[in-house]
Amino acid sequence: MPPSTDPAARVGILTPSGMLGAGFTPESIERGLTLQPDVIAVDGGSTDSGPHYLGAGVAKTTAAAVGRDLRILLKAAATADIPLIVGSCGTSGTDSGVDWVAGIAEQIMAEEGLDLKIARIYSEQEATFLKDELDAGRIHPLAPHGPLDPETLESCTHIVGMMGHEPFVDAINAGAQVVLAGRATDTALAAAVPLMLGMPAGPTWHASKIVECGGQCTTDPRAGGVFATVDQQGFTIEPLDPANACTPISVAAHMLYETANPYRMREPAGTLDVTDATYTALDERRVRVEGSRFEPAEQHTVKLEGARVTGYETVSFTGIRDPYIVANIDRWAALLRVILSERVSQTLGLTDDDYGLDIRLYGHNAILEDIDPDSGPPREVGVMLLVNAPSQAAATAIAKVANPLMLHLPLPEMEYLPSFAFATSPAETQRGAAYEFVLNHVVDVDSPTGMFRTQHSREVSHV
Numbered sequence: 001m002p003p004s005t006d007p008a009a010r011v012g013i014l015t016p017s018g019m020l021g022a023g024f025t026p027e028s029i030e031r032g033l034t035l036q037p038d039v040i041a042v043d044g045g046s047t048d049s050g051p052h053y054l055g056a057g058v059a060k061t062t063a064a065a066v067g068r069d070l071r072i073l074l075k076a077a078a079t080a081d082i083p084l085i086v087g088s089c090g091t092s093g094t095d096s097g098v099d100w101v102a103g104i105a106e107q108i109m110a111e112e113g114l115d116l117k118i119a120r121i122y123s124e125q126e127a128t129f130l131k132d133e134l135d136a137g138r139i140h141p142l143a144p145h146g147p148l149d150p151e152t153l154e155s156c157t158h159i160v161g162m163m164g165h166e167p168f169v170d171a172i173n174a175g176a177q178v179v180l181a182g183r184a185t186d187t188a189l190a191a192a193v194p195l196m197l198g199m200p201a202g203p204t205w206h207a208s209k210i211v212e213c214g215g216q217c218t219t220d221p222r223a224g225g226v227f228a229t230v231d232q233q234g235f236t237i238e239p240l241d242p243a244n245a246c247t248p249i250s251v252a253a254h255m256l257y258e259t260a261n262p263y264r265m266r267e268p269a270g271t272l273d274v275t276d277a278t279y280t281a282l283d284e285r286r287v288r289v290e291g292s293r294f295e296p297a298e299q300h301t302v303k304l305e306g307a308r309v310t311g312y313e314t315v316s317f318t319g320i321r322d323p324y325i326v327a328n329i330d331r332w333a334a335l336l337r338v339i340l341s342e343r344v345s346q347t348l349g350l351t352d353d354d355y356g357l358d359i360r361l362y363g364h365n366a367i368l369e370d371i372d373p374d375s376g377p378p379r380e381v382g383v384m385l386l387v388n389a390p391s392q393a394a395a396t397a398i399a400k401v402a403n404p405l406m407l408h409l410p411l412p413e414m415e416y417l418p419s420f421a422f423a424t425s426p427a428e429t430q431r432g433a434a435y436e437f438v439l440n441h442v443v444d445v446d447s448p449t450g451m452f453r454t455q456h457s458r459e460v461s462h463v
Contacts, residue, residue, distance in 0.1 A: 009231065011194040012037040014076075016225040016240070018213035020044045020069050020086055021061035021100075022400065027225040028240040029076050035227050039086045040077055042069075043186050043212060044101060045091035045383040047305060047437070054092035055157050055307035055435030059100060061091065067104045071112070074178065075184035078114050083172050085179045085189040092305075093160045093183025095124045102180050106209040116178050118457040119171035120392035123160045123182025125152040125304065125451065128445070138444040142303070145440040152438050156306035159439060164268035165446035168192035176456060185267055186212040194230045204406060205272040207235035209265060210236070210254050210289075219245045234290030242272040246287045248279035266304070268448060270296040290316035300448050311356070311388040313431040316393040317423040321380040325418055328411060329381050333359050335384075336409055340402050348397055355389040355398055384424075384463075392430055400434060 012294075014037035016024045021044075032040075045053070049060050077084035084346040090097015098120050109116060131150045133139050137194065139148055147317050151160070160183035169192050171179045181189070190208035207228040210217050214225040217237065223244040228237045237246050255262045255274055264273045275289040325332050337359060362382035385402055389395035406427070408417050445451060 005215045005296040009198065011039075011197050011230045012232065012363075013190050013194065013201050013211055014040045014225070014240075015190060015211040015228070015229045016040065016042055016069070016073065018043065018216060019046070019061070020089075021065035021412065022067065023069065024072075024214075024216075024224045025241075026072055029072055031242070032225070032227055033076055035082050035229075037080065037082060037227065038197065039082055040073055040080075041190040041211075042073065042086055042214075043088055043189065043191075044086045044180075045088035045093060045097070046186065047092070049091065050074045051307040051435040053090075054094065054160065054305060054437075055309065056433065057090075057092070057094045057096045057158050059090040059097060061103060062102075066101060067108060070101070070105055071108045072117065074114055075112060077177065078116060082177060083177055083193060084277050085168055085181070085192060087168075087181045087184035087186070087189035089180050089182060092158070093123050093162075093181070094097055094158050094374055095122045095182065097333075098122055098180055098182050105178060105180065117176050118178045119172060119174070119176030120455045121167045121179065121181040122161065122346050122453045122455070123184070123451075125159045125161050127156065127159065130159065132302070133443055139304070139441050140444070142440045142442060147351055148439070148441050152308075153306070155308040156438065157435070158307040159304060161302045161443070161451045162268070164188045164300075164448055165192040165195055166269075167316060167454060168271040168450045169196045170449055171454050171456075172196065173324070174454075174456065177343065182452070187267065190228075199230045200232060201270075202272070202292035203230050203233070203235045203289070205265075205267060205294050206274055206277065206292035207237065208290075209272065210235075210237055210251055213254070213257065215239060215241075215244065216257065216300050217246060217251050218245060219250055234288060234292065235418040236286055236288050236314060242285075245285045248287055250279055251287045251289065252277075252279045259389060262302045266297075268297075268301055285298055299444050300446075301442040301449075302445050302451050303435065303442060304441045308438050309433045310435055311438045312392040312395050313434045314387045314389075314403075315400040315429050315431055316385045316387075316402060316406060316427050318383050318427070319380060319421045319423065320418075322418040322420070324377070324414065325411065326381055327377045329361055329364050329378070332409070332411060333361060333383070336405055339409070340398075340405060343401050343405075344398055347369055347401055348394075350394070350398070353386060355394065357398070358384075358386040358387070362385065365448060383420075388434055392432065396428055396430055403427055
């Protein structure tokens with residue numbers, strides 16, 4: 001669709017929260033509808049919570065939480081007769097995640113008597129297809145990753161491609177009223193309808209970036225979602241909660257979030273440039289943004305995300321309050337590692353190369369480690385032992401060898417046997433398969449929709 005030439009044209013984006021299942025008040029959606037939105041867009045996931053959700057193909061949210069939010073949004077979309085778009089369904093955007101959210105949505109619609117056309121957009125990729133693309137020289141690494149080898153593709157339990165806005169546009173043009181998609185850029189789901197309706201790319205992509213996390217661009221992120229209005233010159237943004245506010249600083253600051261460069265952000269179709277953007281307070285709650293630009297890319301790319309099993313984990317956690325141990329906690333942790341390695345070798349016949357273990361000292365330096373500015377002794381320390389081994393049985397056996405050490409290990413010079421406190425009984429908790437991200441690469445594509453498959457709830461005619 002060519003850009004709109006109507007200077008009065010505007011497109012409203014209602015973003016209820018930063019993630020489906022995170023929760024919001026029904027009142028905020030009711031107020032959002034009074035602002036005349038053209039689309040409701042909400043993210044369904046991300047990689048923020050680590051590789052497990054992609055590797056295992058499961059969601060971090062509960063069906064009850066997703067269903068609660070979806071019920072409100074489906075009814076709102078039906079009332080306003082506007083599309084509802086959810087991206088990265090099921091947290092990581094696997095095909096099973098899309099089907100999981102779609103199943104919840106279909107059940108809700110049956111209960112509420114809603115008749116909405118659903119499109120499912122799948123983003124999972126086959127290793128065989130990607131190996132052909134790799135052989136053709138169409139896959140390239142993103143820093144800090146190096147060149148990709150075929151074995152890495154074959155080792156992944158799930159691989160997804162990150163779609164831009166184009167598959168959403170196609171689905172809506174084909175008649176979909178609810179679009180449930182696999183992995184997508186956080187901005188694409190909000191940008192789709194404004195771009196489809198002819199809004200300029202610069203303001204659209206910038207607005208979509210700002211609304212991606214709901215209320216995070218406001219002075220009170222806990223207060224819910226936001227509403228952006230995109231027009232020919234820029235966009236205006238405001239919170240859905242009348243007691244909340246957007247300020248020039250809170251809006252501009254969101255360009256710092258999850259970006260390597262606060263002025264430029266790459267999308268599959270090009271790069272958003274906000275170097276010359278201006279942020280002006282219209283009143284105590286609303287901010288006006290102008291001057292954003294979008295540079296189309298010479299080559300459209302689709303980013304790949306993939307995860308594979310690294311082993312199986314067992315975790316054990318004990319608390320230490322003995323003042324002498326706490327004052328010498330680094331030395332104690334080093335001793336634990338040495339003695340545990342020796343005993344695992346003696347009892348299980350395993351070498352250090354056969355397994356991995358991590359000792360994390362919570363209350364001391366578990367988060368910042370050597371760069372922690374607080375050099376004073378802690379009052380108490382929680383010791384987490386995380387064991388990774390080729391099998392669950394091996395990981396648990398190693399943690400069990402560590403059990404007496406994590407209960408009573410003294411330093412060599414101590415003349416008494418200290419006692420520590422396990423957090424749970426049994427002390428060892430099996431975590432199952434552990435995963436790691438192994439793909440941070442892009443595929444050069446001829447079509448922005450070619451790697452994605454769309455399934456409609458029933459045959460619909462193009463509009």
